[in-house]
Amino acid sequence: MNPIALVFLALGVSLSSATLGIDTIAGISTSGFQCLKSNGYWFYIGRVGQSNGGIDNGGIQNIKNANAAVIAGLGAVDAYLFPCHSSGCASAKQQVINTVNALHNAGAKFGTLWLDVEIYNWGSNMATNQQFILDMVAQCKSMGVTVGIYTNNNNWSNIVGINWSGVSAYPLWWANYNGQANFNNFVPFGGWGKPSIHQYQGDVKGACSVGNVDMNWYP
Numbered sequence: 254m255n256p257i258a259l260v261f262l263a264l265g266v267s268l269s270s271a272t273l274g275i276d277t278i279a280g281i282s283t284s285g286f287q288c289l290k291s292n293g294y295w296f297y298i299g300r301v302g303q304s305n306g307g308i309d310n311g312g313i314q315n316i317k318n319a320n321a322a323v324i325a326g327l328g329a330v331d332a333y334l335f336p337c338h339s340s341g342c343a344s345a346k347q348q349v350i351n352t353v354n355a356l357h358n359a360g361a362k363f364g365t366l367w368l369d370v371e372i373y374n375w376g377s378n379m380a381t382n383q384q385f386i387l388d389m390v391a392q393c394k395s396m397g398v399t400v401g402i403y404t405n406n407n408n409w410s411n412i413v414g415i416n417w418s419g420v421s422a423y424p425l426w427w428a429n430y431n432g433q434a435n436f437n438n439f440v441p442f443g444g445w446g447k448p449s450i451h452q453y454q455g456d457v458k459g460a461c462s463v464g465n466v467d468m469n470w471y472p
């Protein structure tokens with residue numbers, strides 16, 4: 254093979270090995286997603302289940318808009334659930350049911366439902382918290398929903414104990430705002446040897462005037 258072809262081959266490999274995406278609670282139209290795609294953002298993760306127990310219909314609409322942009326080359330469209338823990342909140346299983354039903358009823362297709370495990374109204378009993386997560390995951394499985402976990406070392410440590418590995422069989426969306434679109438500096442915890450997605454920057458002004466976004470990367 255000639256050297257020029259080799260250079261292009263190497264370039265192609267390096268381009269396809271860097272996949273950028275965003276998550277945001279801001280509203281994004283289908284043309285907004287098409288613009289994001291043109292700017293190199295391939296995937297989107299929308300909030301659906303809110304920490305107050307409500308459903309974010311804006312997030313569902315975003316997921317539908319993102320799906321409409323898939324034809325323009327956007328890649329994966331996922332959803333996340335930020336569970337509710339105050340006294341009036343539904344059970345772990347019921348929160349998953351509410352979130353998944355809202356997506357299904359709206360006809361909003363999604364790949365993975367990410368369960369957001371970060372310090373926010375969780376109780377101090379780690380065994381109870383572990384069971385809450387196991388219940389959410391079990392409910393996803395019984396509904397045929399692909400599930401993953403969003404967290405990081407500090408949050409995991411506080412909520413369930415740093416090396417509780419009860420859900421390490423599921424992909425990890427690792428929140429660590431070190432500004433680097435890579436998995437360098439990942440310190441294993443929770444039974445995960447490596448993440449599947451890195452959320453590497455939070456709340457930055459997004460491309461395409463879509464409001465503030467979190468930046469994400471996967472290999």
Ligand SMILES: *[C@@H]1O[C@H](CO)[C@@H](O)[C@H](O)[C@H]1NC(C)=O
Nearest residue numbers: 371372404405407408411428
């Ligand atoms: C928990 O994770 C969030 C990122 O989603 C981060 O902003 C927060 O600082 C983390 N909490 C701790 C105690 O590290």
Ligand SMILES: *[C@@H]1O[C@H](CO)[C@@H](O)[C@H](O)[C@H]1NC(C)=O
Nearest residue numbers: 415416417440441442443444
């Ligand atoms: C947690 O697991 C990691 C990786 O296996 C290990 O390096 C670390 O020492 C463990 N931490 C505790 C507190 O057991």
